Amino acid sequence: GQQLNQSPQSMFIQEGEDVSMNCTSSSIFNTWLWYKQDPGEGPVLLIALYKAGELTSNGRLTAQFGITRKDSFLNISASIPSDVGIYFCAGQFASNYQLIWGAGTKLIIKP
């Protein structure tokens, strides 16, 4: 099935560092979303973006909807241990409501 191009695949960082990940698509989306999935859990919505160029924050998280509507990025500032998990981008077309997902970025914090 169709998937978005999400990078990096995994990140090893020190506590306190900033994190950046991005997602690109060959298709134009109406909505970009970022979800986080912890082990044994379903994904949880972090940020939703509805307008090209939109920059939205949720605490230490900031995400942007690319101007071309084909990309998005997520930044996490001053990472803490509970940030560990897998982060997924997802795009939604205007014409239907299914979400198209990236393969995820696994965030690991080095002890």
Add this chain to the structure above:
Amino acid sequence: ETGVTQSPTHLIKTRGQQVTLRCSSQSGHNTVSWYQQALGQGPQFIFQYYREEENGRGNFPPRFSGLQFPNYSSELNVNALELDDSALYLCASSLELAGTGELFFGEGSRLTVL
């Protein structure tokens, strides 16, 4: 916690068997979507149910079928199981067709096909 519950949490089947997975949606939500998540991958859309009718389907064969009940709970049925059907099956509930993209997921049902 989202209020979306799925059962069973884990199950093991053999090729050719049939399986039914169940989902109770969050209170007030009338839309349920099902996703398949293979190991190391993002979720793949199977189908969505809105007010007891199928409202969109991903690239899955007809042996994947579903139901939504008047209380908006839902079932996913898979017939003639194949090894590649081994995955985490996620149910997500939402308000009014999930037009905002905001889905509330359950913990999933992990299916292993031997």
